[in-house]
Amino acid sequence: MLNFLNPQYRYIQSRHNIPYTQADVQGEVSVTSIVIPCTGADFIEEAELSALFASRYAKQAEEIVIVSDQPVALFRNLPPKARVVTLDVPQREGSYRYKQIYRSRLIKIQAPLYAATDAILMIDSDLNLLKMPDIRPKDGHIYSSFRQGKMAAKLEGASAGNKPAYYRNSIRPYLVDHVNSAFLVATRKSWQRLCPLWQALFNDTWHLMDDTQPPTDQLPLALLLDMLDFKTVNLGDWVNWPVSKRIGGQEAAIPKEVIGAHGGFPLSEWQKYLQSADTPLLFKGQDYTRKVRYLTDAEKKQ
Template identity: 70%
Template sequence: MFEFLNKHRRHILSRHNIPATQPDTQGNIAVSSVVIPCTGADYIEEAVLSARFASRCADSIKEIVIVSDQPLSAFPTLPERVRVVTLDVPSREASYRYKQIYRSRLIKLQAPLQATGDGILMIDSDLNLLQTPQIAMREHHLYSSFRQGKMIAKLADAPAEHIPAYYKTTIRPYLQDHVNGAYLAASRRTWQRICPLWLTLFNDTWELMNDNQPPTDQLPLAALIDLLDLRTVNLGEWANWPVSKRIGGQSAVIPAEVVGAHGGFPLSEWQKYLQDPAQPLSFKGQDYTRKVRYLTDAEKQQS
């Protein structure tokens, strides 16, 4: 009731969801590395497509790094500036229902550290860059788009003893809007602060929780942003534009303003975009992604 009197909460809110147009968010670190996490052989095709789109960006992008659990030999010929880094990450116990999704999160949480540039943008493998990202970064800032939904809701039905104590003293997991982990940019030094703690909180959270839902990386991300006292900057809707949500189920043209197009299946429609960005494309509706990407291991084998 008197949350507005909470000094810590007011401090966090002053550093949360800041418009990218605000002058004090602007620094001198441009995006020089694009990182694309990719776990499992079944996601290689879309990761290579994402890398192909990224390779079309300006020469200011010095490298595109696919970070995977798959060896280089599993990938087809890659565009210029694209390299593959293979990580060896542990698997959950045999009875755990979301082993591949868990592994994919472990890859993602370590992926930015595989880049060599000073400005690192990490995107999901189903996100295609349609323009060169124009982000002027500062240290100790995290640049992203935002989405709606309280991250703490992931723990709503958990027994109290399964909820890590640090969530009780954080603010961002309880806010209605949160950083979207599909498109995250920060300086190399900032990523070096983020990644170790992100991995620790992720492992701690989902070792305690049962496997009745896919393990999310965005809940521990919300908590660590508080713990590291980072400022979060909102790049706006065009940075991470949800294709299936906006034009899925109909034939439509991708708006020219889109910087990052998130999702959009089938992938063959993106081949049409490469030939002519102005032609109408037909993508599946927004319910498709959850049906095919958040399956248990058993459901995945049956699909």
């Protein structure tokens, strides 16, 4: 059936990619917890840096929570209001090629549950907050930026027996714009509904699918937002501004409009920003970012 004749498709579209300027998606309580998932000792430094930026530029936050598989004692440079929660997350079987990435996604999916307040922002450990807008979530909504590309493309090339059947009649995974999970805001009640099902769908999806590609948390999230009938709210591109893609390989200052600066290596360049936000910075290009973030376990050891 053509999409415009499908009432469920029209219904989902009406609840998808809603601008935050629309008054009926704005709640009462501003973000009070910032959660930063961090997996592996090699990502501790960037999580500490992300926490430092959150402490400096999101002053209204009551707490900053790093959720990790690493011991608290290894986090030696924490700003005020920051604490570490250590999770014991099981490994995938020995033959799986992306065990650390899989593990990192499991920690991320559970991380918001360890916040103590009712309005929670979760950001990736390589995202630095350069300001904090007044985002007030409502139950049954999730707030983010949007990226172009159908998440269902992750299913292409898989054999019929490996494709989870529950994606077949879903809608959001097949839309050309999808919620980007590097910057997500929701209420505590919403996270409590989302996280357990998100984890179950993630596990099932990537146990059925083979390991020819890194496991993504965004594919099951797109499906889950359909299942739970959530509204998805677009905060705009500035909350998740890709540093390496925009200015990587050339010396340039970070635009004043940026809210969340995603990526940006080496981390030492960010120390210059902390001294002066007007300083031109020289980051590596996006080819480097993808190379270091999506390695198989064997490639990481080389």
